[in-house]
Amino acid sequence: MTWITGMGAVSAIGLDVASNYQSLLEGKDGIGYTEYIDTYHKRILPVGEVKLSNEQLIDLLSLDKRDIYSRTELLSIKAASEAYAQACLGEIKDRTRIAFISGTSVGGMDLSERYYKGYELEGKRELVTNFRKHGCYKHTESAAKALNVKGISTTISTACSSAANAIIYGARLIDAGLADIVIAGGVDPLSKFTINGFNSLKILDTEPTRPFDDSRVGLNLAEGAGYIVLESEQSMKQRGIQPLGRLLGYANTCDAYHQTASSPEGKGAVLAMSKALELAGILPSAVDYVNVHGTGTQNNDLSEGTALKTVFDGKVPSFSSTKSYTGHTLGASGGIEAAYSLLAINNGVVYPNLRFKTSIADLGLIPQQQVEYKTVNVVLSNSFGFGGNNTSLVFGR
Amino acid sequence: MYCPIHLALEETIHHWFLEDNxxxxxxxxxxxxxxxxxxxxxxxxxxxxxxxxxxxxxxxxxxxxxxxxxxxxxxxxxxxxxxxxxxxxxxxxxxxxxxxxxxxxxxxxxxxxxxxxxxxxxxxxxxxxxxxxxxxxxxxxxxxxxxxxxxxxxxxxxxxxxxxxxxxxxxxxxxxxxxxxxxxxxxxxxxxxxxxxxxxxxxxxxxxxxxxxxxxxxxxxxxxxNNEAQKKSAKLTNITLTQSLDQTILDLIKQNKPDLILSSSDIPSDLPVFDYRTLCGEFSTAAAFGLYLAAELLTKKAPVAFGISGALKKIAIINVYPEGRCSYLELEGC
Incomplete structure (x- = not known):
C-alpha cells in the first residue's frame, strides 16, 4: 500500500496543519458568522469560514493580483503547496511522475453566483478568462500549474466524499505504476449556493453543531482544503524521505437509498468501512480511532452510528467528529480529516467531539470527550455524501 | 515550452493483463x-x-x-x-x-x-x-x-x-x-x-x-x-494521455496502424481520419461519442459516407484539447 509523505490543510481552525492541530488540542472551534459572504443568512447561520479574504490569500500566495481567482483555487493552492513543501516535491526532476487529483462539490461556484446575472453586461475578454474558472476542474489545473506538477490530473465530484475518492484514485495510479507521487485531496469554498441549498434541506444548525448528540439538529456549513502526498515505496526510499504514515485500505461504495438521506441501517457505510478494513487486511478490533463523517444532522449521525455498531460488533473504538471544530467542509472534508488522522497517528492523540452531552437514544454511543494521548496505530476515516456516495479510508503507521 | 508527459498506458495495460489470470x-x-x-x-x-x-x-x-x-x-x-x-x-x-x-x-x-x-x-x-x-x-x-x-x-x-x-x-x-x-x-x-x-x-x-x-x-x-464470456463490441487496447499531440502519440499511430482515426485535429498521418464532431457537435465529453461511434463502426458495416472500404478492425480516437491535454483511445474489433 501507498505511503504518505506530506500533508496540508486550511480550515476555519487554522491556515496550516500546525495551527489546525493546535486548535484541535485546545478545543477551539472555528464556527462563527461569515465575514465574506453577502447572504440573508449571514447573521443567522454560523459557518466555518477560513479567516482570510481572497485578497489576503492572493497576497499570501504571491499570486498575480490582476487575475481573477475563485476562492476554490486559492484554498486549493494554499493547502496543496503546504503538502508539497513537506514532501520536498520541489527537488523532483521528472515532473511528469507527479500527479494531482482533487475533489470538489461545487468547484468555482463562488464565481458562478457572483457573475451569473452579469454575463450579458461583461466584455468578451473578461468572459473568456472567467468562465472556465467556474468548472470543477479549474482549481485542479491551477494548483498543478502553480506547483509545476505535470503528471495526470483529474477532478472528482462526489459531493462530501470527493476528497476521499481523490485519494483512492491517487493510490490506484501509484499501484498501477502511472505515477510515483500523487498530491490528492479536495477543496470547497463557502458559497451562497450551498448555504441556501443546505438551508432549503433544513439541515443547518443556527448554533454550533453537536455531532452525535441526542439534541443535534444539523450541520454548520464550512470551507477549506486538505491534501496529502501519496508516494510509492520505491520513490520514498530513493528520496530518503520520512513517511507520515500509510494508506492501508480504502473503499468506495454506494448506499443507493436516497439522493440526500442515508439508509437507516447505513448499508453503504457498513460496506465502505468493512471493505476498506478488508482491503487493509485489518480486523475491526485493530482500529484505534475513527474520524467519523459526523455531520451533526439527525439522519447522518443515526445512520453512521448504527453502521459503526454493525462494523465493530458493538465494540466501537474511540471516535469523534472533527466537524464540531471545522464545520462541514463538503468536498474538502476527506482531505482535511486525512491530515487529522495522520496527526493522530504521529502524535499518539485522539481529539474530542465538541459539545457532546447526551448520547443518541437509539444508539447509546459516546464519542471521545477530551484530548487523550494514547498509541494510535490505525485510523478509520469516513466521508459520506449526497447521492449515497460512501467512502472510508484506513490510515496506518 | 511544453514538457512531454509520458503515461504510456498501453505498455502498462499489457503488463497488467499478463499478470492477471x-x-x-x-x-x-x-x-x-x-x-x-x-x-x-x-x-x-x-x-x-x-x-x-x-x-x-x-x-x-x-x-x-x-x-x-x-x-x-x-x-x-x-x-x-x-x-x-x-x-x-x-x-x-x-x-x-x-x-x-x-x-x-x-x-x-x-x-x-x-x-x-x-x-x-x-x-x-x-x-x-x-x-x-x-x-x-x-x-x-x-x-x-x-x-x-x-x-x-x-x-x-x-x-x-x-x-x-x-x-x-x-x-x-x-x-x-x-x-x-x-x-x-x-x-x-x-x-x-x-x-x-x-x-x-x-x-x-x-x-x-x-x-x-x-x-x-x-x-x-x-x-x-473484463468477462470473456459476455457480449463484447470491442476490446479496449489502449488509453494514453499526454500533454499534446507529441511523439508518444505519433509513435502509437505508426506502430498500431489503426484502420481509421476518429479525430477533429490535424493528424500528421496517411491513415484515414474522420472528424467525428461533424456528427455529434462540440461539448466537453464528446470523446464518449467518439468511442461510441468507434464501437458502432467495429460492429456494423460502415456506411459509404465514411469513405472506408473493407472491414474495420482497429480504430483510434485522438483528441487534442486546449490547455495542454491530449488523449489516445484505441479499440479493436472482437
Missing part, C-alpha cells in the same frame, strides 16, 4: 447507448440517416420518455437525468445484465438546468423558503447516485468532472478498478453533458469550444467489463 486478460466495451444530436437512441440504423449539423447550438433528439420511464417517478427530473437513466438502462438491457458492479460518470458541467434553476430561485425569490429539489439535483454526482439507486448498485460509485478529460479519466478509473479487483465486473461508464440555453450563449461568447462546430450535448454510456 487468463480469463481477465482483456477489457472490453460491451453494450453502449447514446442520446445525442443524431438519432442514436434505440435505433440501430442511425448511421444510415445522419443529420447535418446546423450553425446554432444543437440539443439532443429527445427520446419518447413516456415509452421508457415511469412518468410519475421521473416527473421532477431534468432532461439530463432522464437521458442518463434511459441510456444506462438500455445499455444494461442490451448487455443482458440486471446488476452493475460500478457506476462511473463523467460530466464536465454537471446538472446545469437544476444548478441555474436554484441560482435563479434565490436571485429572484430571495433566500427564504426555497424548494430544495433543484439543489438536490444540481450536484455532479446526482447522475451516478440516481443510476445506482435505480439498479440498487451498492458498489463503486464515482463522478469525474475534469473538463475535456472527464471521460478519458473516467474510463481509466474503470480500468484501474478492474485491475485492482481482479474479478469479473460490469462497470457503467457514462460521458454526459447537458446544454441549456443560458450556457449555450456563454460557451460561445467565452470561446470554450472550437467554433467550427455547434455547441451540443449527449448522454453516452458503455458497459465496460
Amino acid at each position: 487468463m480469463q481477465l486478460q482483456n477489457i472490453y466495451i460491451g453494450a453502449s447507448s447514446s442520446v445525442s444530436i443524431q438519432e442514436t437512441f434505440d435505433n440501430p440504423q442511425w448511421l444510415e440517416s445522419l443529420k447535418p449539423l446546423t450553425t446554432e447550438p444543437m440539443k439532443v433528439v429527445a427520446p419518447d420518455y413516456k415509452k421508457f420511464l415511469d412518468p410519475t417517478a421521473t416527473r421532477r427530473m431534468s432532461k439530463v437525468l432522464k437521458n442518463s437513466l434511459l441510456t444506462a438502462r438500455q445499455a444494461m438491457e442490451q448487455q443482458g445484465i440486471t446488476e452493475l458492479d460500478a457506476v462511473i460518470t463523467a460530466t464536465a458541467w454537471g446538472c446545469q438546468e437544476d444548478t441555474t434553476k436554484f441560482l435563479d430561485s434565490f436571485e429572484s425569490m430571495g433566500e427564504e423558503l426555497l424548494s430544495p429539489t433543484s439543489f438536490i439535483q444540481s450536484t455532479h454526482n446526482t447522475i451516478g447516485g440516481l443510476i445506482a439507486m435505480s439498479v440498487k448498485c451498492n458498489g463503486y460509485n464515482n463522478t469525474i468532472s475534469h473538463d475535456f478529460m472527464s471521460f478519458e479519466t473516467s474510463l481509466l478509473d474503470a480500468v484501474l478498478l478492474m485491475k485492482e479487483n481482479k474479478q469479473a465486473m460490469n462497470c457503467y461508464v457514462g460521458g454526459i453533458d447537458e446544454l441549456i440555453d443560458f450556457s449555450a450563449g456563454i460557451f460561445t461568447k467565452a470561446q470554450c469550444f472550437n467554433e467550427i462546430y455547434p455547441v451540443a450535448e449527449a448522454a453516452t454510456c458503455f458497459i465496460v467489463h
Whole structure:
C-alpha cells in the first residue's frame, strides 16, 4: 500500500496543519458568522469560514493580483503547496511522475453566483478568462500549474466524499505504476449556493453543531482544503524521505437509498468501512480511532452510528467528529480529516467531539470527550455524501 | 515550452493483463447507448440517416420518455437525468445484465438546468423558503447516485468532472478498478453533458469550444467489463494521455496502424481520419461519442459516407484539447 509523505490543510481552525492541530488540542472551534459572504443568512447561520479574504490569500500566495481567482483555487493552492513543501516535491526532476487529483462539490461556484446575472453586461475578454474558472476542474489545473506538477490530473465530484475518492484514485495510479507521487485531496469554498441549498434541506444548525448528540439538529456549513502526498515505496526510499504514515485500505461504495438521506441501517457505510478494513487486511478490533463523517444532522449521525455498531460488533473504538471544530467542509472534508488522522497517528492523540452531552437514544454511543494521548496505530476515516456516495479510508503507521 | 508527459498506458495495460489470470486478460466495451444530436437512441440504423449539423447550438433528439420511464417517478427530473437513466438502462438491457458492479460518470458541467434553476430561485425569490429539489439535483454526482439507486448498485460509485478529460479519466478509473479487483465486473461508464440555453450563449461568447462546430450535448454510456464470456463490441487496447499531440502519440499511430482515426485535429498521418464532431457537435465529453461511434463502426458495416472500404478492425480516437491535454483511445474489433 501507498505511503504518505506530506500533508496540508486550511480550515476555519487554522491556515496550516500546525495551527489546525493546535486548535484541535485546545478545543477551539472555528464556527462563527461569515465575514465574506453577502447572504440573508449571514447573521443567522454560523459557518466555518477560513479567516482570510481572497485578497489576503492572493497576497499570501504571491499570486498575480490582476487575475481573477475563485476562492476554490486559492484554498486549493494554499493547502496543496503546504503538502508539497513537506514532501520536498520541489527537488523532483521528472515532473511528469507527479500527479494531482482533487475533489470538489461545487468547484468555482463562488464565481458562478457572483457573475451569473452579469454575463450579458461583461466584455468578451473578461468572459473568456472567467468562465472556465467556474468548472470543477479549474482549481485542479491551477494548483498543478502553480506547483509545476505535470503528471495526470483529474477532478472528482462526489459531493462530501470527493476528497476521499481523490485519494483512492491517487493510490490506484501509484499501484498501477502511472505515477510515483500523487498530491490528492479536495477543496470547497463557502458559497451562497450551498448555504441556501443546505438551508432549503433544513439541515443547518443556527448554533454550533453537536455531532452525535441526542439534541443535534444539523450541520454548520464550512470551507477549506486538505491534501496529502501519496508516494510509492520505491520513490520514498530513493528520496530518503520520512513517511507520515500509510494508506492501508480504502473503499468506495454506494448506499443507493436516497439522493440526500442515508439508509437507516447505513448499508453503504457498513460496506465502505468493512471493505476498506478488508482491503487493509485489518480486523475491526485493530482500529484505534475513527474520524467519523459526523455531520451533526439527525439522519447522518443515526445512520453512521448504527453502521459503526454493525462494523465493530458493538465494540466501537474511540471516535469523534472533527466537524464540531471545522464545520462541514463538503468536498474538502476527506482531505482535511486525512491530515487529522495522520496527526493522530504521529502524535499518539485522539481529539474530542465538541459539545457532546447526551448520547443518541437509539444508539447509546459516546464519542471521545477530551484530548487523550494514547498509541494510535490505525485510523478509520469516513466521508459520506449526497447521492449515497460512501467512502472510508484506513490510515496506518 | 511544453514538457512531454509520458503515461504510456498501453505498455502498462499489457503488463497488467499478463499478470492477471487468463480469463481477465482483456477489457472490453460491451453494450453502449447514446442520446445525442443524431438519432442514436434505440435505433440501430442511425448511421444510415445522419443529420447535418446546423450553425446554432444543437440539443439532443429527445427520446419518447413516456415509452421508457415511469412518468410519475421521473416527473421532477431534468432532461439530463432522464437521458442518463434511459441510456444506462438500455445499455444494461442490451448487455443482458440486471446488476452493475460500478457506476462511473463523467460530466464536465454537471446538472446545469437544476444548478441555474436554484441560482435563479434565490436571485429572484430571495433566500427564504426555497424548494430544495433543484439543489438536490444540481450536484455532479446526482447522475451516478440516481443510476445506482435505480439498479440498487451498492458498489463503486464515482463522478469525474475534469473538463475535456472527464471521460478519458473516467474510463481509466474503470480500468484501474478492474485491475485492482481482479474479478469479473460490469462497470457503467457514462460521458454526459447537458446544454441549456443560458450556457449555450456563454460557451460561445467565452470561446470554450472550437467554433467550427455547434455547441451540443449527449448522454453516452458503455458497459465496460473484463468477462470473456459476455457480449463484447470491442476490446479496449489502449488509453494514453499526454500533454499534446507529441511523439508518444505519433509513435502509437505508426506502430498500431489503426484502420481509421476518429479525430477533429490535424493528424500528421496517411491513415484515414474522420472528424467525428461533424456528427455529434462540440461539448466537453464528446470523446464518449467518439468511442461510441468507434464501437458502432467495429460492429456494423460502415456506411459509404465514411469513405472506408473493407472491414474495420482497429480504430483510434485522438483528441487534442486546449490547455495542454491530449488523449489516445484505441479499440479493436472482437
